[in-house]
Amino acid sequence: MTQLIVHGGAGHGIADAERVRKEIALVLKAGMMRLQEQGSLEAVIQIVQGMEDNPIFNCGTGSTLNLDGEAEMDASVMTGDGRFGAVAALQRVRNPILVARKVMDETDHLLLVGDGALQFARRWGFVDWDSVTPERRKALEEMKEKGSPYFPHLHQHFKDTYSTVGAVARDDEGKLAVATSTGGITGKLPGRVGDSAICGAGTYACSWGAVSATGHGEEIMRHMLAFRTGQSMKFLKTSIAIQQSLMEKPAFRVGLIGIDWRGNVGLGYSTKAMAWGYSNDEKLVLF
Numbered sequence: 001m002t003q004l005i006v007h008g009g010a011g012h013g014i015a016d017a018e019r020v021r022k023e024i025a026l027v028l029k030a031g032m033m034r035l036q037e038q039g040s041l042e043a044v045i046q047i048v049q050g051m052e053d054n055p056i057f058n059c060g061t062g063s064t065l066n067l068d069g070e071a072e073m074d075a076s077v078m079t080g081d082g083r084f085g086a087v088a089a090l091q092r093v094r095n096p097i098l099v100a101r102k103v104m105d106e107t108d109h110l111l112l113v114g115d116g117a118l119q120f121a122r123r124w125g126f127v128d129w130d131s132v133t134p135e136r137r138k139a140l141e142e143m144k145e146k147g148s149p150y151f152p153h154l155h156q157h158f159k160d161t162y163s164t165v166g167a168v169a170r171d172d173e174g175k176l177a178v179a180t181s182t183g184g185i186t187g188k189l190p191g192r193v194g195d196s197a198i199c200g201a202g203t204y205a206c207s208w209g210a211v212s213a214t215g216h217g218e219e220i221m222r223h224m225l226a227f228r229t230g231q232s233m234k235f236l237k238t239s240i241a242i243q244q245s246l247m248e249k250p251a252f253r254v255g256l257i258g259i260d261w262r263g264n265v266g267l268g269y270s271t272k273a274m275a276w277g278y279s280n281d282e283k284l285v286l287f
């Protein structure tokens with residue numbers, strides 16, 4: 001059976017939940033067709049690309065902004081056979097996930113950052129694109145008013161609302177793939193790289209399972225949350241592996257989605273809410 005699960009971020013709440021539900025349903029429906037026709041990798045790329053083009057999500061156009069008001073984006077893709085590609089702190093590209101895919105397909109590297117990633121993107125024909133929206137500018141201004149910009153616990157001022165996107169798919173042949181994309185956290189220091197670009201932190205796939213994370217990236221990276229969860233899927237069903245990861249770190253503000261090698265789908269979060277959607281050959285379920 002083909003399986004697809006998507007998240008649109010975990011956090012304190014979900015702004016405009018009805019619209020988010022509708023948008024997730026749309027990408028899931030299109031993603032299921034792609035999954036059936038072209039397999040798991042093409043499906044997760046298509047879904048994340050679609051979400052990057054939708055300013056309601058924190059990735060691509062509509063990414064949250066760093067302290068200087070710039071959209072510095074992180075994205076990664078991984079397949080169950082261990083192929084991985086990522087970009088981090090990438091600016092002025094419409095679809096970071098497509099650049100991450102190029103890193104995976106066309107280089108021996110795993111991760112390109114900043115100017116190097118931008119030069120690489122341009123060489124592959126990704127044209128200049130402004131990802132900054134007025135809504136995200138306003139959010140940055142509000143955040144700056146609430147707290148000192150260089151206060152180390154800056155993010156406490158912001159109400160823990162994350163809206164990174166991720167997709168995990170398992171196709172007819174049992175092949176797994178995962179993709180994650182984000183603008184990071186509003187008011188982050190320029191140059192900050194979050195979990196969504198790091199293999200094993202926000203994105204991980206192996207023969208046992210595939211996982212995408214959302215939430216406070218520093219916590220996710222410190223404990224390599226996607227890797228830990230994916231590895232434990234060798235013996236545990238996805239939902240139990242996710243619950244175990246969340247119970248091990250109860251103070252974390254994170255959300256996880258995944259699919260294991262047997263085709264078990266799961267999700268969990270330690271925040272108040274997470275936007276998610278799931279689809280298989282027979283049904284579509286939304287948060």
Ligand code: ASP
Nearest residue numbers: 162163164184194215217
């Ligand atoms: N995990 C992302 C980051 O820390 C934020 C999010 O999930 O929205 O960059």
